[in-house]
Amino acid sequence: DEADDIRGDLHAHEMIDMGLQLEEQQRDLAVDSGVIKLHATDRQKTALLERSNKLGRKITEWLKIRKSFTLMVATLGAEEDAARARGARLQPTPALPVHAVKLWLPSRLVVMPGVSVKRSHARYEFELRVGHAHAALEELRRLLLVRTAKYHYKDAFQHGVAASTRAKTSIANVDERIRRAAAQYRVARLALVSLGPILEETDWKLKLRPLSHDDRDTPAQAAEALRKKKEEERPASWIWLAQLSEEEGSQTGMAEALQIEWTKTRARAWRWTEEVDLVEEEMRRVLEFQRWKAEWWISLVDQHLLAANDQILREGCTAYTCRQSRMQLDLRRRFEENWKDLPRYIQLGRDSLGQIPPESADDSAAAAGGEQEEEGGEEEEEEEDAEAPVPEVAGDTRLVASFVEEFLV
Structure with missing residues (x-):
C-alpha cells in the first residue's frame, strides 16, 4: 500500500536512501579508525571522535524514523541497546562502536528467521542498491584507468627519490580509493543477493557479478601479465564488458x-x-x-x-x-x-x-x-x-x- 509508506512528509524510499548513506559513512569511519589507530595524533583522535559522535547522533535520529515505518525494528534493536548499555557500565567507552550499529535495513531483515519484510520496502532498497552497484562499478573502472595513467607517467617522467616517492604516494591514494569503491560494490551486491529471492529478481546477476582481486586490472595490465607469463589468452575482466559503451575502456x-x-x-x-x-x-x-x-x-x-x-x-x-x-x-x-x-x-x-x-x-x-x-x-x-x-x-x-x-x- 503506497499510503502506508508515508510518515508525515517522509516516504519510505527516502528513509531507506538515508539509511544507505549512513551505512556508507559507517564504512568510511571504520576504515579511517583502523588506519590511524596505531600512530594517531591528538588532533586526529579529536577529529575522529567528533566525527563518530556526529554520526552517532544521525543514526539515533534515523532509527527513530525507521521504527515508525517498521515496528519490528524496535524489538530487534532492544537487545542491541541493552548490550551497549551493559558495555557502557563496565567500560569507559561503549562496547559497540558507532560504525558497528545495525541499521536494520530490509536486506538485513530478510535473512533473519521469523522476521517479515514489507515487499515495497525491499523493492525500494533493491532499486537503490542496483544504482549504487553500477555507480561503484563505474567509479572503479575510472580509478583503474587513472592508476594506469599514473604508472605510465611515473615510469616515463619521474626520476629520483623525491619524485618517485611523490608518485608512489599519489598511486597509493588511488589504490585506497579503488579499495573503497570495490568494498562499496561488494556491499551493494551482497544486499542484492539477499533481496533478489523475495522479489524474484535474477536478471541483475548477469550484469553485476562477484568482484575478485584479479578483476581490478585494466585490460592492458591483464594482457601484459599474460604476455610475460606466456599463459593462454583469456578475455578481459567482466567489469570492462558490463554495460560499456563503444568508447568506454578505449x-x-x-x-x-x-x-x-x-x-x-x-x-x-x-x-x-x-x-x-x-x-x-x-x-x-x-x-x-x-x-x-x-x-x-x-x-x-x-x-x-x-x-x-x-x-x-x-x-x-x-x-x-x-x-x-x-x-x-x-x-x-x-x-x-x-x-x-x-x-x-x-x-x-x-x-x-x-x-x-x-x-x-x-x-x-x-x-x-x-x-x-x-x-x-x-x-x-x-x-x-x-x-x-x-x-x-x-x-x-x-x-x-x-x-x-x-x-x-
Whole structure:
C-alpha cells in the first residue's frame, strides 16, 4: 500500500536512501579508525571522535524514523541497546562502536528467521542498491584507468627519490580509493543477493557479478601479465564488458577518466588557493585590528583625564590605558616577527605550483562543490572552460605526458 509508506512528509524510499548513506559513512569511519589507530595524533583522535559522535547522533535520529515505518525494528534493536548499555557500565567507552550499529535495513531483515519484510520496502532498497552497484562499478573502472595513467607517467617522467616517492604516494591514494569503491560494490551486491529471492529478481546477476582481486586490472595490465607469463589468452575482466559503451575502456574512455580526475584536482587546487588568500587577509586584519586597538586605548586617556578630578585617579587611568596600548603593540610586533617570512614562503609555493588554469564563472560552482562530480553528462562537459583545456590522450607514453604534473602527482 503506497499510503502506508508515508510518515508525515517522509516516504519510505527516502528513509531507506538515508539509511544507505549512513551505512556508507559507517564504512568510511571504520576504515579511517583502523588506519590511524596505531600512530594517531591528538588532533586526529579529536577529529575522529567528533566525527563518530556526529554520526552517532544521525543514526539515533534515523532509527527513530525507521521504527515508525517498521515496528519490528524496535524489538530487534532492544537487545542491541541493552548490550551497549551493559558495555557502557563496565567500560569507559561503549562496547559497540558507532560504525558497528545495525541499521536494520530490509536486506538485513530478510535473512533473519521469523522476521517479515514489507515487499515495497525491499523493492525500494533493491532499486537503490542496483544504482549504487553500477555507480561503484563505474567509479572503479575510472580509478583503474587513472592508476594506469599514473604508472605510465611515473615510469616515463619521474626520476629520483623525491619524485618517485611523490608518485608512489599519489598511486597509493588511488589504490585506497579503488579499495573503497570495490568494498562499496561488494556491499551493494551482497544486499542484492539477499533481496533478489523475495522479489524474484535474477536478471541483475548477469550484469553485476562477484568482484575478485584479479578483476581490478585494466585490460592492458591483464594482457601484459599474460604476455610475460606466456599463459593462454583469456578475455578481459567482466567489469570492462558490463554495460560499456563503444568508447568506454578505449583511449576515449581513458581520456574521459583523466578529464574527470584533472577537473576534480583543479577544483581542489583552486579551493586551497582561495584558502591561502583568506589566511593572508586574516593576518592583515589581525595586525590592523591590533594597531587600531592600541590607538583606541590611548584615546581613552583624554576622556578619563577630563572626567576624573582626583590626581591619583587620573594617573591610574593613564597608566592602565598606556599599558593596554603597549600590550596590543607588543602583540602586533610579535605577530609581525613570527609572520615575516610567510609572504616569501607563500610566493615560493605559488611559483612552484606553476600557472593554474584560470577559473571561469562556469567553473566556480564546480570548485565550490569540492570533489563532487558534476551531473548532467555530456551537456555539462561541453560547457568546460575554454581557457583551461583538459589534456587530450594520444598514445601510451604521450597519454600521461600531456597530463599536468603538478596536479596529477
